[in-house]
Amino acid sequence: MQEVTYTPLTPIPATIKKIITETPDTKTFYFEIEKKLPEKPKPGQFTEICIPGVGEAPVSICECGDGKTIGQTIRSVGVLTEYLFKLKEGDKVGIRGPYGKGWPMERLEGKDVLIVAGGIGLAPLRGVIMEIKKNREKYGKLTLLYGSRTPDLLLYRYEFESYQAIPNTEFLVTVDRGDEKWKGNVGVVTTLIPKARIDPEKTIALVCGPEIMMRFTVKALQEAGFKDNQIYLSLERRMKCGVGLCGHCQVGPYFVCRHGPVFPYWLIKRYFWVDQI
Numbered sequence: 001m002q003e004v005t006y007t008p009l010t011p012i013p014a015t016i017k018k019i020i021t022e023t024p025d026t027k028t029f030y031f032e033i034e035k036k037l038p039e040k041p042k043p044g045q046f047t048e049i050c051i052p053g054v055g056e057a058p059v060s061i062c063e064c065g066d067g068k069t070i071g072q073t074i075r076s077v078g079v080l081t082e083y084l085f086k087l088k089e090g091d092k093v094g095i096r097g098p099y100g101k102g103w104p105m106e107r108l109e110g111k112d113v114l115i116v117a118g119g120i121g122l123a124p125l126r127g128v129i130m131e132i133k134k135n136r137e138k139y140g141k142l143t144l145l146y147g148s149r150t151p152d153l154l155l156y157r158y159e160f161e162s163y164q165a166i167p168n169t170e171f172l173v174t175v176d177r178g179d180e181k182w183k184g185n186v187g188v189v190t191t192l193i194p195k196a197r198i199d200p201e202k203t204i205a206l207v208c209g210p211e212i213m214m215r216f217t218v219k220a221l222q223e224a225g226f227k228d229n230q231i232y233l234s235l236e237r238r239m240k241c242g243v244g245l246c247g248h249c250q251v252g253p254y255f256v257c258r259h260g261p262v263f264p265y266w267l268i269k270r271y272f273w274v275d276q277i
């Protein structure tokens with residue numbers, strides 16, 4: 001049989017090992033990759049999930065593992081994701097990547113870390129929480145602010161206690177609309193910023209969520225005293241190649257797939273009109 005020559009664009013076969021239902025339209029898939037990915041994934045990077053005859057979609061890595069098994073949290077919204085949701089443990093897909101620049105983990109060392117996540121935006125940030133938990137001494141205070149529209153849309157609820165238990169961590173959750181069981185905060189995620197004990201002087205903020213949420217969050221962080229070079233955002237754009245060849249994901253002079261998806265705010269603020277909200 002002919003040997004496959006793997007390039008960074010070759011999908012590697014991967015088996016679905018475990019599926020966790022997170023919310024009515026979102027599941028976390030754990031993929032065991034047949035051949036280790038070309039590099040160990042970093043928090044904030046993404047892969048292209050490929051299903052022959054169906055299509056491809058970029059998806060963030062929520063659990064980096066060792067490059068052999070990775071976790072990805074996926075909302076069913078269209079062609080590829082709807083097909084994926086019909087697959088079962090043991091079925092195969094193709095995975096290419098990891099692609100893009102992740103969160104600035106080295107810059108976070110010795111600093112307090114503020115994570116602001118909206119909805120499925122917690123998925124690309126979960127790897128940062130895991131890394132801080134694993135190497136707790138390398139980082140200062142962790143503040144985790146998480147919001148979703150309703151309580152049933154919160155991801156990883158089964159892990160919330162373990163987030164609370166990370167030493168020197170403040171974890172606040174809010175929902176836009178509560179239900180009869182919800183006893184927590186109600187309001188958009190930016191309402192948590194004044195409630196948290198944050199020292200902007202020594203903190204780096206990592207933000208991911210719907211674009212409108214990120215715009216309001218940047219504004220609230222600026223009002224709280226954060227400078228533009230202390231804020232990082234993960235952007236989402238429609239992609240094709242994932243590696244900076246096709247131009248589909250262009251934002252100004254940057255390709256989200258190759259120069260991002262994580263950008264320091266100062267670099268992309270010309271293309272991200274916070275002033276207009």
Ligand SMILES: Cc1cc2nc3c(=O)[nH]c(=O)nc-3n(C[C@H](O)[C@H](O)[C@H](O)COP(=O)(O)OP(=O)(O)OC[C@H]3O[C@@H](n4cnc5c(N)ncnc54)[C@H](O)[C@@H]3O)c2cc1C
Pocket residue numbers: 046055056057058059060061072073074075076077078079080081082120123124235236237238239261
């Ligand atoms: C870096 C990155 C990371 C991501 N991480 C995640 C993640 O962790 N989890 C996750 O669930 N999703 C993630 N996404 C989003 C995901 O890639 C998209 O939702 C993708 O479109 C899903 O593929 P699909 O084939 O299922 O949906 P599609 O069939 O592509 O449809 C998705 C939606 O887009 C609309 N649409 C289709 N084509 C176009 C078009 N040409 N222009 C505008 N709208 C169109 C459809 O009507 C539908 O509403 C990420 C995207 C990026 C860029």
Ligand code: FES
Pocket residue numbers: 238239240241242243244245246247248249250255256257258
């Ligand atoms: S998806 Fe092709 S350049 Fe980014």
